[in-house]
Amino acid sequence: MKEFKTLFFFLRLPISISLVGHGLVRIPKLQTFTEGMVKSMEKSAIPEVLITPFGYILPFLEAIVGIALLIGFKPKLTIYAAISLMTILIFGSSSVENWTAIEAQLLHCLYLFVLLWFYVKNSREENQPLV
Structure with missing residues (x-):
């Protein structure tokens, strides 16, 4: 069991740091980040009324999910949240x-899927439902 915990920590470490990093570097420049997101989404069919609040919330979500994954808080739920x-x-x-951007996001999803698969296959909760 100790070997699993160590392996799982090091497997989730890179994706955790990626998420935490994305969030934490954006928080100090939150308004600038959000304005940039709104500008980049100008040609989208998604209304600005949805993009603006999401821009303000996204860095916090990234940081929270990354930290939760880093410390191993409810791993399956956290991985589902990240996906x-x-x-x-x-x-x-x-x-x-x-x-x-989609390529990078899909790569994150693939990594998260592998992380989830590893967790489910190797944890003591193997016979438990996935949620």
């Missing part, structure tokens, strides 16, 4: 045809 967040980002990126 859900990435899915929202993919939807936004696809609405403005930002294929480069």
Whole structure:
């Protein structure tokens, strides 16, 4: 069991740091980040009334999910939250045809899926429902 905990920590470490980093570097410049997001989404069908609050919330969500994943808080739930967040980002990126961003977001999703698979296959909760 100790080996699993160590392996799982090091497997989730890179994606956790990525999420925490995305969030924490944006928080000090929250207004600038949000304005940039609104500008980049101008040609999207998504209304600005949704983009603006999401821009203010996103860095905090990224940081919280990243920290939760880093400390191992409810791993399955946290991984599901991270995949859900990435899915929202993919939807936004696809609405403005930002294929480069989608590639990075899909890579995050794939990594998170592998992390979830590893957790489910190797944890003591293997026979428990996934949520």
